[in-house]
Amino acid sequence: MKNLEILSREQVAPETQQVFDNLKGAIGMVPNLYATAANSHKGLTALLGLGDALKGGEFSGKEVEAIALAVGEANGCNYCLSAHTAIGKMQGFTEEETVKLRTGEIEDGKLNALTSLAKEITETRGLPSQDTVDRFFSVGYNKAALVELIGFVANNTFTNYLNHIADTTVDFPKVSALNQLA
Numbered sequence: 001m002k003n004l005e006i007l008s009r010e011q012v013a014p015e016t017q018q019v020f021d022n023l024k025g026a027i028g029m030v031p032n033l034y035a036t037a038a039n040s041h042k043g044l045t046a047l048l049g050l051g052d053a054l055k056g057g058e059f060s061g062k063e064v065e066a067i068a069l070a071v072g073e074a075n076g077c078n079y080c081l082s083a084h085t086a087i088g089k090m091q092g093f094t095e096e097e098t099v100k101l102r103t104g105e106i107e108d109g110k111l112n113a114l115t116s117l118a119k120e121i122t123e124t125r126g127l128p129s130q131d132t133v134d135r136f137f138s139v140g141y142n143k144a145a146l147v148e149l150i151g152f153v154a155n156n157t158f159t160n161y162l163n164h165i166a167d168t169t170v171d172f173p174k175v176s177a178l179n180q181l182a
Helices: 014-027 032-037 041-054 061-075 078-090 095-103 109-123 130-138 143-166
Strands: none
Touching: 014 032, 014 041, 032 041, 032 078, 032 143, 041 143, 061 078, 061 095, 061 109, 061 143, 078 095, 078 143, 109 130, 109 143, 130 143
């Protein structure tokens, strides 16, 4: 038995059915991540609420996807790496750029500073070096962006851990964590 199941619309509470309907209307489907989070209505709405609250802040859609790829790589989450590679490409990244965002080799200095800090926050459990934070500020990000970055790291870590524990079936074109490609 799986720890958490991917639930259908018929299996969830009426208030969660409305969330499913909203997701389907907005993106054309209910990704397995959200259908798994739906094992808890509060958990699903908290996850969606944090992401929605952070949208339209300091980061562009491309930057949000860059953060998700860096955090997903740091946490080795194949589901999120697959989803955010697909979404990142919709935001204008090439396949090669999505890999470079994950490896920390992206040539764009601002994206490199952003993803380096996101990955370091994740890997150090919130204790990045001051040099990495200073580099983030030196490329033009402000203190509001730092707070929002911490929020995006937390949001992505939530989804990464949920997918690990649930072993969520990937419903996007599959990619693997780079340490799993060797």
